[in-house]
Amino acid sequence: xxxxxxxxxxxxxxxxxxxxxxxxxxxxxxxxxxxxxxxxxxxxxxxxxxxxxxxxxxxxxxxxxxxxxxxxxxxxxxxxxxxxxxxxxxxxxxxxxxxxxxxxxxxxxxxxxxxxxxxxxxxxxxxxxxxxxxxxxxxxxxxxxxxxxxxxxxxxxxxxxxxxxxxxxxxxxxxxxxxxxxxxxxxxxxxxxxxxxxxxxxxxxxxxxxxxxxxxxxxxxxxxxxxxxxxxxxxxxxxxxxxxxxxxxxxxxxxxxxxxxxxxxxxxxxxxxxxxxxxxxxxxxxxxxxxxxxxxxxxxxxxxxxxxxxxxxxxxxxxxxxxxxxxxxxxxx
Amino acid sequence: xxxxxxxxxxxxxxxxxxxxxxxxxxxxxxxxxxxxxxxxxxxxxxxxxxxxxxxxxxxxxxxxxxxxxxxxxxxxxxxxxxxxxxxxxxxxxxxxxxxxxxxxxxxxxxxxxxxxxxxxxxxxxxxxxxxxxxxxxxxxxxxxxxxxxxxxxxxxxxxxxxxxxxxxxxxxxxxxxxxxxxxxxxxxxxxxxxxxxxxxxxxxxxxxxxxxxxxxxxxxxxxxxxxxxxxxxxxxxxxxxxxxxxxxxxxxxxxxxxxxxxxxxxxxxxxxxxxxxxxxxxxxxxxxxxxxxxxxxxxxxxxxxxxxxxxxxxxxxxxxxxxxxxxxxxxxxxxxxxxxxxxxxxxxxxxxxxxxxxxxxxxxxxxxxxxxxxxxxxxxxxxxxxxxxxxxxxxxxxxxxxxxxxxxxxxxxxxxxxxxxxxxxxxxxxxxxxxxxxxxxxxxxxxxxxxxxxxxxxxxxxxxxxxxxxxxxxxxxxxxxxxxxxxxxxxxxxxxxxxxxxxxxxxxxxxxxxxxxxxxxxxxxxxxxxxxxxxxxxxx
Numbered sequence: 070x071x072x073x074x075x076x077x078x079x080x081x082x083x084x085x086x087x088x089x090x091x092x093x094x095x096x097x098x099x100x101x102x103x104x105x106x107x108x109x110x111x112x113x114x115x116x117x118x119x120x121x122x123x124x125x126x127x128x129x130x131x132x133x134x135x136x137x138x139x140x141x142x143x144x145x146x147x148x149x150x151x152x153x154x155x156x157x158x159x160x161x162x163x164x165x166x167x168x169x170x171x172x173x174x175x176x177x178x179x180x181x182x183x184x185x186x187x188x189x190x191x192x193x194x195x196x197x198x199x200x201x202x203x204x205x206x207x208x209x210x211x212x213x214x215x216x217x218x219x220x221x222x223x224x225x226x227x228x229x230x231x232x233x234x235x236x237x238x239x240x241x242x243x244x245x246x247x248x249x250x251x252x253x254x255x256x257x258x259x260x261x262x263x264x265x266x267x268x269x270x271x272x273x274x275x276x277x278x279x280x281x282x283x284x285x286x287x288x289x290x291x292x293x294x295x296x297x298x299x300x301x302x303x304x305x306x307x308x309x310x311x312x313x314x315x316x317x318x319x320x321x322x323x324x325x326x327x328x329x330x331x332x333x334x335x336x337x338x339x340x341x342x343x344x345x346x347x348x349x350x351x352x353x354x355x356x357x358x359x360x361x362x363x364x365x366x367x368x369x370x371x372x373x374x375x376x377x378x379x380x381x382x383x384x385x386x387x388x389x390x391x392x393x394x395x396x397x398x399x400x401x402x
Numbered sequence: 403x404x405x406x407x408x409x410x411x412x413x414x415x416x417x418x419x420x421x422x423x424x425x426x427x428x429x430x431x432x433x434x435x436x437x438x439x440x441x442x443x444x445x446x447x448x449x450x451x452x453x454x455x456x457x458x459x460x461x462x463x464x465x466x467x468x469x470x471x472x473x474x475x476x477x478x479x480x481x482x483x484x485x486x487x488x489x490x491x492x493x494x495x496x497x498x499x500x501x502x503x504x505x506x507x508x509x510x511x512x513x514x515x516x517x518x519x520x521x522x523x524x525x526x527x528x529x530x531x532x533x534x535x536x537x538x539x540x541x542x543x544x545x546x547x548x549x550x551x552x553x554x555x556x557x558x559x560x561x562x563x564x565x566x567x568x569x570x571x572x573x574x575x576x577x578x579x580x581x582x583x584x585x586x587x588x589x590x591x592x593x594x595x596x597x598x599x600x601x602x603x604x605x606x607x608x609x610x611x612x613x614x615x616x617x618x619x620x621x622x623x624x625x626x627x628x629x630x631x632x633x634x635x636x637x638x639x640x641x642x643x644x645x646x647x648x649x650x651x652x653x654x655x656x657x658x659x660x661x662x663x664x665x666x667x668x669x670x671x672x673x674x675x676x677x678x679x680x681x682x683x684x685x686x687x688x689x690x691x692x693x694x695x696x697x698x699x700x701x702x703x704x705x706x707x708x709x710x711x712x713x714x715x716x717x718x719x720x721x722x723x724x725x726x727x728x729x730x731x732x733x734x735x736x737x738x739x740x741x742x743x744x745x746x747x748x749x750x751x752x753x754x755x756x757x758x759x760x761x762x763x764x765x766x767x768x769x770x771x772x773x774x775x776x777x778x779x780x781x782x783x784x785x786x787x788x789x790x791x792x793x794x795x796x797x798x799x800x801x802x803x804x805x806x807x808x809x810x811x812x813x814x815x816x817x818x819x820x821x822x823x824x825x826x827x828x829x830x831x832x833x834x835x836x837x838x839x840x841x842x843x844x845x846x847x848x849x850x851x852x853x854x855x856x857x858x859x860x861x862x863x864x865x866x867x868x869x870x871x872x873x874x875x876x877x878x879x880x881x882x883x884x885x886x887x888x889x890x891x892x893x894x895x896x897x898x899x900x901x902x903x904x905x906x907x908x909x910x911x912x913x914x915x916x917x918x919x920x921x922x923x924x925x926x927x928x929x930x931x932x933x934x935x936x937x938x939x940x941x942x
Contacts, residue, residue: 101739115782172436200865319772
């Protein structure tokens with residue numbers, strides 16, 4: 070911004086030392102910024118070195134298509150059960166957090182009074198600030214028994230006696246000590262503020278003239294909110310969804326504590342059984358390996374890094390996707 | 403016919419209108435419900451955790467009556483009284499900050515210094531602060547100030563280096579001196595200097611010197627009194643300097659400047675007095691108090707995995723404080739520096755402009771990297787590359803520091819962005835250089851915003867568990883870390899480890915109590931950040 074010492078008038082020129090000092094400070098600060106690149110490079114190097122060494126022993130095809138994860142006992146390294154566990158938690162927590170977060174964002178941006186907003190916004194942010202280990206504990210000790218008291222529930226979708234179709238009953242069985250449902254619920258609660266705060270920013274950025282135009286045409290507040298403001302802010306909302314899902318994928322402690330350590334392939338066709346039983350996510354498997362203290366090396370220890378690289382690749386892709394959505398579809402008002 | 407038609411038409415319209423209205427109302431109710439559902443369910447869970455930790459049902463009803471009389475009723479009466487009197491509220495807020503901030507500061511200072519050995523901390527503090535003080539003194543006497551600015555950080559680094567060299571030889575002979583002398587040097591001397599400086603800037607030099615002298619003399623008197631009484635003088639000195647001195651100063655200041663609101667000073671003492679009075683009454687009258695798990699044992703003892711009533715998390719609390727504190731020292735300068743570069747230095751165009759865009763994208767991606775992955779980075783960096791031992795303070799702090807770096811950068815950037823550009827232009831117009839503008843104009847304006855962001859980052863770091871598990875920090879240890887290279891443990895790790903313990907007195911007792919401690923720490927930090935943001939935010 071300021072181009073000092075360009076005037077050429079001797080008396081106005083800063084002394085050589087001051088110029089050098091300024092340059093030195095500038096470089097020092099730039100070095101701090103460049104350090105962040107080094108962190109990314111460090112992550113990639115740290116992960117890929119050992120992960121490649123792992124994949125030279127266990128073929129990547131076996132790793133990515135194997136349906137059994139049992140690193141210690143059977144030495145089988147198929148990642149699909151872990152991916153399934155991660156997907157179960159992600160899908161069900163997203164089912165909770167995405168609609169709730171968007172509704173909260175619409176309320177905060179369109180309906181809430183200034184006073185309500187000044188209380189509710191920090192309160193919502195606390196949801197994301199609670200340590201995940203406490204979420205995990207609450208899921209294990211309080212949420213599971215609370216929900217289990219209503220279970221099992223069976224709903225007859227197709228009653229017996231209809232001759233054409235086989236009878237079909239949807240059963241939500243009782244919960245195990247470790248189960249995916251309580252983990253999904255707490256992860257869902259945890260990522261609500263991620264959706265609500267980013268979506269609210271997007272909704273508030275919609276200019277008032279669009280709203281006024283809607284009212285001028287005789288629309289109700291409901292119509293203006295749902296047909297004008299929300300569609301205009303789609304890009305921001307989608308970005309918030311992607312970021313929240315990415316956060317749910319990377320969530321570790323809550324799912325480790327509440328969902329347990331038994332990798333499972335998904336159950337079909339009764340999908341609800343997946344929720345009631347224990348399973349293991351990618352992150353929980355990493356915690357298990359690290360906690361087992363097998364630092365001697367070997368494929369199990371290196372599998373930690375292969376899992377980390379997989380996780381890093383997934384979340385990085387999603388973050389870049391969110392950024393692209395935001396840029397590509399950004400409305401210029 | 404015509405009239406009939408219009409009425410029916412109007413009627414139809416009004417029904418349609420009413421449906422519309424109902425739809426809108428239902429929608430709003432649904433929105434409110436959605437906003438509240440997360441908050442309410444968290445509150446329900448918190449209530450269950452605190453119910454397990456405090457066990458209020460085990461107390462007799464007299465216990466509740468006593469505390470209602472000594473604590474709740476006076477506090478409520480005082481709050482009602484202060485509600486409509488802004489002067490009282492101002493004084494009350496100041497007194498609250500001084501009293502409870504002072505208590506917290508005393509606790510943190512004492513446990514950290516006690517864990518790290520007061521002699522070592524004193525040596526490092528002495529050698530790190532002496533050179534910059536000398537440089538500042540020189541700066542006062544001369545007009546040639548070109549070199550003093552950069553000399554201060556250099557002299558601190560040199561001082562720390564000297565301290566590291568002489569620590570071994572000196573700490574032996576220094577050990578002859580009593581511990582309380584170290585605490586006097588570490589806490590009372592800075593408190594006295596601070597009071598002297600604050601008073602001098604408001605009341606002139608002489609009063610300042612007297613005030614500082616009074617504080618120092620008070621510290622000595624406390625030491626003499628406690629030695630005469632036969633107790634170790636260390637803790638009394640810390641409490642005097644970090645609690646009594648700020649409280650006294652704020653009281654004096656409020657009485658002088660805010661005579662209308664001076665009743666407000668009593669606010670925190672109503673609460674403290676209520677607690678003490680209630681406790682003594684309960685003790686005297688032998689009232690059945692709740693069989694709570696949140697006891698002094700929990701906070702001051704070390705872990706016991708067999709007997710719940712003996713289990714404590716003192717080493718874990720101190721470990722968490724030391725890890726997070728050292729992490730702040732590592733991460734905040736770098737994070738703030740990076741934010742300054744991106745906001746104030748980086749050009750928008752050209753090759754370096756592209757670099758800046760790349761940096762921004764990279765930082766937002768780093769913020770989205772799962773914390774377990776940072777654990778792997780820490781494992782590879784500190785254990786494999788640098789060859790540090792397992793689970794030492796430096797690795798834990800470094801790993802968490804890398805994790806919170808993006809949060810610090812983004813919040814500092816926001817704070818810098820909210821500083822109006824006119825201020826910068828004004829400063830440049832008066833001939834200030836970029837660095838001078840930054841140091842004298844931009845950074846002071848951005849302090850509240852930066853502080854908010856950094857406190858939130860600390861709150862995030864203190865609850866972080868997954869990266870510590872990955873770098874194999876021990877879950878249970880029986881003594882707090884004795885130095886930066888000694889192994890440590892942290893509070894969330896203990897909660898994680900103990901959650902596997904299925905005994906009811908752990909599952910529904912000690913672990914919820916430890917969780918309450920962690921939650922209180924985190925909520926305190928969040929509340930501080932929110933208060934700072936509301937007080938200084940959006941001044942433009």
